[in-house]
Amino acid sequence: MGFPAQRPRRLRSTPALRRMVAETEVRPRQLILPMFVREGATDPVPISSMPGVVQHTRDSLRKAATEAVAAGVGGIMLFGVPEHHDATGSGAVDPDGILNVALRDVRAEVGDDAVVMGDLCLDEFTDHGHCGVLDADGRVDNDATLEVYARMGVEQARAGAHMVGPSGMMDGQVGVIREALDEAGFADTGILAYTAKYASAFYGPFREAVNSQLRGDRKTYQQDGANAREALRELALDLDEGADMVMVKPALAYLDVLSRVADVADVPVAAYQISGEYAMIEAAAAQGWLERERTILETLTSIRRAGADVVLTYWASEVAGMIDR
Numbered sequence: 387m388g389f390p391a392q393r394p395r396r397l398r399s400t401p402a403l404r405r406m407v408a409e410t411e412v413r414p415r416q417l418i419l420p421m422f423v424r425e426g427a428t429d430p431v432p433i434s435s436m437p438g439v440v441q442h443t444r445d446s447l448r449k450a451a452t453e454a455v456a457a458g459v460g461g462i463m464l465f466g467v468p469e470h471h472d473a474t475g476s477g478a479v480d481p482d483g484i485l486n487v488a489l490r491d492v493r494a495e496v497g498d499d500a501v502v503m504g505d506l507c508l509d510e511f512t513d514h515g516h517c518g519v520l521d522a523d524g525r526v527d528n529d530a531t532l533e534v535y536a537r538m539g540v541e542q543a544r545a546g547a548h549m550v551g552p553s554g555m556m557d558g559q560v561g562v563i564r565e566a567l568d569e570a571g572f573a574d575t576g577i578l579a580y581t582a583k584y585a586s587a588f589y590g591p592f593r594e595a596v597n598s599q600l601r602g603d604r605k606t607y608q609q610d611g612a613n614a615r616e617a618l619r620e621l622a623l624d625l626d627e628g629a630d631m632v633m634v635k636p637a638l639a640y641l642d643v644l645s646r647v648a649d650v651a652d653v654p655v656a657a658y659q660i661s662g663e664y665a666m667i668e669a670a671a672a673q674g675w676l677e678r679e680r681t682i683l684e685t686l687t688s689i690r691r692a693g694a695d696v697v698l699t700y701w702a703s704e705v706a707g708m709i710d711r
């Protein structure tokens with residue numbers, strides 16, 4: 387009778403042993419809370435497909451941001467929900483546009499105690515819901531969009547963003563924004579580039595979160611989920627253009643991409659656990675089909691294990707309150 391010489395179970399036998407040898411940790415400082423703020427709102431508006439997440443008023447945003455930072459959350463990513471939309475998304479470059487106003491509010495509230503970021507994209511502001519401006523044939527015009535992104539980046543920096551997060555997947559976006567920031571005197575404002583962003587069904591609930599006007603899809607600019615190598619090309623371009631951090635999005639369905647990007651990136655890597663990932667777990671937990679907190683922590687641990695240094699998650703505040711700093 388041959389007994390096993392190797393017994394991996396030994397290291398799993400007590401909580402203390404398991405804790406001692408755990409390779410991966412999730413820490414509040416590594417979590418970024420995405421938040422929505424709605425122009426003109428007098429009360430927070432619940433997002434039905436994202437139970438527990440709301441479109442904030444300016445006041446409730448300030449309060450929730452302060453609470454998140456007190457819980458130890460590392461950063462806040464802001465999304466604006468404007469009252470009015472137009473063809474060029476002019477609210478995005480308006481210093482009094484809701485996103486810029488909210489950045490100012492939140493920065494005034496949290497100072498340098500957390501990293502304040504703005505989503506740099508036009509889809510929340512356009513009446514057609516695309517991430518850029520359209521040409522005469524109704525196609526998303528890459529280079530015309532870059533000019534708007536450059537102005538948007540400068541306005542966000544002026545409003546107090548520590549970092550801007552270009553998420554529109556236009557070619558050259560990082561370089562153009564970097565140049566505009568530098569020229570306007572914002573050399574210290576960083577860029578968290580949405581580097582590998584896939585055209586995903588998991589964005590579904592986000593459409594409700596920002597009252598999206600989108601008809602059609604984003605497949606001419608966001609990546610095809612069939613492709614991983616392409617993410618490495620996007621990574622090389624973003625690094626060359628000056629990205630300070632890079633992101634893979636969505637997270638759970640793209641952990642292989644995240645892992646490959648993290649293997650070669652020489653900047654910190656973020657992953658975005660997006661609206662559909664949130665909704666899926668909340669819905670199953672509400673049915674009693676999944677243990678809610680265990681599932682949330684398991685997914686966050688997996689995203690970290692795959693190589694993310696930081697994770698954007700709608701559970702950031704709650705999780706920060708659940709775990710040790």
Ligand code: PBG
Nearest residue numbers: 507509553588589592660661662
């Ligand atoms: C674009 C943007 C989107 C998300 C973040 N930035 C929507 C999209 O690309 O369709 C999705 C985030 C989420 O689903 O949680 N501004």
